Amino acid sequence: MASEVLSLEHLSKRYGSREALRDVSFHLAAGESVGYLGPNGAGKTTTLRMIAGLTVPSGGTVRIHGKDPSRERADALARVGVLVETPGLVPYVLGEDLLDYIAAVKGVPSRHRATAIREAARQLGVEEHLARPVGSLSTGLARRLLLAGALIGDPEILLLDEPTLGLDPAARQDLRKVLSDLRRAGRTILLSTHLLEDVQELCDRVLFLRDGQLVGDEPVERVRTDPRGAPLRGLHLRFIDDIVGERLRSLLGEAGTVELDGPREATVYFPGDERRQAELLAAIIGAGLPLASASPPEPELGRRYLAKVGREDAT
Amino acid sequence: MSGVGATLAINARWEVTRLRRSQRLWLLLIPPVAGPVGSAIADLYLKIPSQGTALILGLLVTGGLGALIMLDLTALAVGEDLTLRAHLTAFPLPQDRTALLGGRVAVVWGGTLGAYAIGAAGVWVLGGALVTTQPGAVTPLFPPSHLLLALPALLIFLGGVTAAAAVITRAAAQALVAGILAGVLAAGAASYFVFEHQLSAVFPVGLAGIGIVGLGFALYRYPQLEA
Numbered sequence: 001m002a003s004e005v006l007s008l009e010h011l012s013k014r015y016g017s018r019e020a021l022r023d024v025s026f027h028l029a030a031g032e033s034v035g036y037l038g039p040n041g042a043g044k045t046t047t048l049r050m051i052a053g054l055t056v057p058s059g060g061t062v063r064i065h066g067k068d069p070s071r072e073r074a075d076a077l078a079r080v081g082v083l084v085e086t087p088g089l090v091p092y093v094l095g096e097d098l099l100d101y102i103a104a105v106k107g108v109p110s111r112h113r114a115t116a117i118r119e120a121a122r123q124l125g126v127e128e129h130l131a132r133p134v135g136s137l138s139t140g141l142a143r144r145l146l147l148a149g150a151l152i153g154d155p156e157i158l159l160l161d162e163p164t165l166g167l168d169p170a171a172r173q174d175l176r177k178v179l180s181d182l183r184r185a186g187r188t189i190l191l192s193t194h195l196l197e198d199v200q201e202l203c204d205r206v207l208f209l210r211d212g213q214l215v216g217d218e219p220v221e222r223v224r225t226d227p228r229g230a231p232l233r234g235l236h237l238r239f240i241d242d243i244v245g246e247r248l249r250s251l252l253g254e255a256g257t258v259e260l261d262g263p264r265e266a267t268v269y270f271p272g273d274e275r276r277q278a279e280l281l282a283a284i285i286g287a288g289l290p291l292a293s294a295s296p297p298e299p300e301l302g303r304r305y306l307a308k309v310g311r312e313d314a315t
Numbered sequence: 316m317s318g319v320g321a322t323l324a325i326n327a328r329w330e331v332t333r334l335r336r337s338q339r340l341w342l343l344l345i346p347p348v349a350g351p352v353g354s355a356i357a358d359l360y361l362k363i364p365s366q367g368t369a370l371i372l373g374l375l376v377t378g379g380l381g382a383l384i385m386l387d388l389t390a391l392a393v394g395e396d397l398t399l400r401a402h403l404t405a406f407p408l409p410q411d412r413t414a415l416l417g418g419r420v421a422v423v424w425g426g427t428l429g430a431y432a433i434g435a436a437g438v439w440v441l442g443g444a445l446v447t448t449q450p451g452a453v454t455p456l457f458p459p460s461h462l463l464l465a466l467p468a469l470l471i472f473l474g475g476v477t478a479a480a481a482v483i484t485r486a487a488a489q490a491l492v493a494g495i496l497a498g499v500l501a502a503g504a505a506s507y508f509v510f511e512h513q514l515s516a517v518f519p520v521g522l523a524g525i526g527i528v529g530l531g532f533a534l535y536r537y538p539q540l541e542a
Contacts, residue, residue, distance in 0.1 A: 052407040054542035077409040085542070087403035090395065092337045098404070101332070104325045105408040133336070149404065159407075 005030045005157055005188050006051065011060035013046050020046045021212045023060070028190060030156070033183045035199030035220065036192040038209030038309055044192040045085055047209070048161050051190070052082045064157065078107070081155035083146055083163055091135025095126065095145050098134060099152060106153035120148040123178045125171065139166040147175065157188045164195060176201055196301045206301065208308040216308045221300055224269055226255065232269040233277060234297040239264045240290035251283045267297045322410045326418030330392060334422070339391070342384045346430040350377025351437030358445045364452035366442060370459035373438030378466035381431035382473050386494040388423040389474045392416075393533055394481030394490045403542055412538035420530065424474055428467055435463055456509055461516075468519035468526070473498055475529025482533045482540070
């Protein structure tokens with residue numbers, strides 16, 4: 001088993017009478033990429049702040065490679081790249097000034113610093129904007145510059161809070177590619193986000209947070225499979241009138257499964273190709289079931305998110 | 316990861332970069348240029364009757380300019396990142412936050428005190444060269460050499476109060492206001508002691524002490540600030 005690099009034990013945070021985080025425990029092994037999902041106010045940013053040493057826990061412990069970031073800050077954060085919340089930027093400094101400062105603090109030797117800055121900026125597509133005052137950058141470019149800062153120094157662990165916030169679709173895709181490459185290179189990533197597709201694409205595991213409590217810790221399954229591991233095809237069916245699940249099950253056969261999403265909605269999974277899908281739809285209509293529409297099912301992760309934390313904020 | 320010495324150096328360099336990019340570095344030229352030149356013009360056109368009075372006038376101009384610069388640069392060095400929430404970038408970096416602030420304040424305080432020192436030296440040289448004490452001229456209220464040494468204490472006082480206020484209010488603008496109020500209080504107290512003939516070395520030493528305590532408080536509290 002890979003070694004544990006990040007460990008949270010019974011972590012809690014209280015602001016006055018409000019309990020922002022309650023007894024949260026989880027661990028990240030080296031090379032793991034973990035999504036941290038929850039609605040606004042669930043405590044995701046509070047958790048990341050405590051891991052980054054920006055906030056002291058009210059209870060419990062955080063350890064990065066066994067070090068407490070609120071007490072042994074420099075040691076604990078030595079190989080960590082952090083982007084928490086939306087940091088402000090000092091408007092008159094240049095992008096290259098900021099990255100040079102970050103690289104220097106992270107201990108990048110001066111002879112390698114220019115290369116490290118260029119490489120991080122190139123990965124995030126801000127190389128040509130380095131000579132501009134950061135106050136003149138758009139929100140998206142500024143965000144990418146900060147992300148480049150988090151990547152400088154080849155960090156082992158990346159703590160990213162809504163990293164794609166404010167990015168246009170192309171930049172978001174570029175960032176996903178960068179993070180995907182880092183994940184393949186064995187970096188440990190904790191990704192707090194609202195975007196289920198980010199987690200679906202980038203993470204091995206997902207943590208669900210609701211009202212400051214961890215309500216789920218599961219692997220991210222990319223495709224639903226049968227017990228032998230063969231991929232299943234899914235269809236979300238909507239009917240005009242109430243339906244009986246047993247009738248659908250009998251049409252699907254033993255290899256298929258039915259999940260009722262309400263009295264008039266169901267998602268079915270079955271082995272086979274498009275021809276099998278067409279046969280099934282014909283059988284449903286032939287059996288007299290009042291089918292209104294058939295569409296691809298909601299992504300698996302989205303279904304689990306809704307089951308764990310409710311409808312709020314899932315995008 | 317960097318040790319305390321390296322962190323001090325990196326953040327001192329960072330402060331110099333920020334002063335350069337914001338053009339605030341030019342402020343440090345004001346006391347060495349405007350202090351001696353302004354007081355020399357006054358010496359010549361106002362026909363100052365004694366060398367001591369000319370030196371006091373020149374030192375007050377230079378020290379006053381230095382005080383304004385100390386207030387401005389300290390408020391920004393301590394409070395600007397907190398105001399802009401730019402500390403969210405610097406705080407999670409692997410560095411000692413006391414050394415972070417120490418490195419930046421060292422540049423600002425060193426620069427301002429150095430600028431004052433150069434300006435005061437200029438005043439001393441020019442005042443001595445341009446003004447001759449007239450027979451029967453009124454004796455100055457206190458020896459200029461005492462003021463020469465007391466003004467750095469005032470600068471330290473203002474810098475310390477401003478640094479502490481910046482950490483408490485987390486706002487550069489409010490820290491600046493606090494520093495100005497502290498300056499008004501110090502000037503009022505100094506005037507009172509002069510007129511009561513009670514002004515002694517205790518006053519500037521006390522001011523410097525308060526300034527050091529203020530800076531110490533800022534260095535102690537800054538690392539504990541939560542995001």
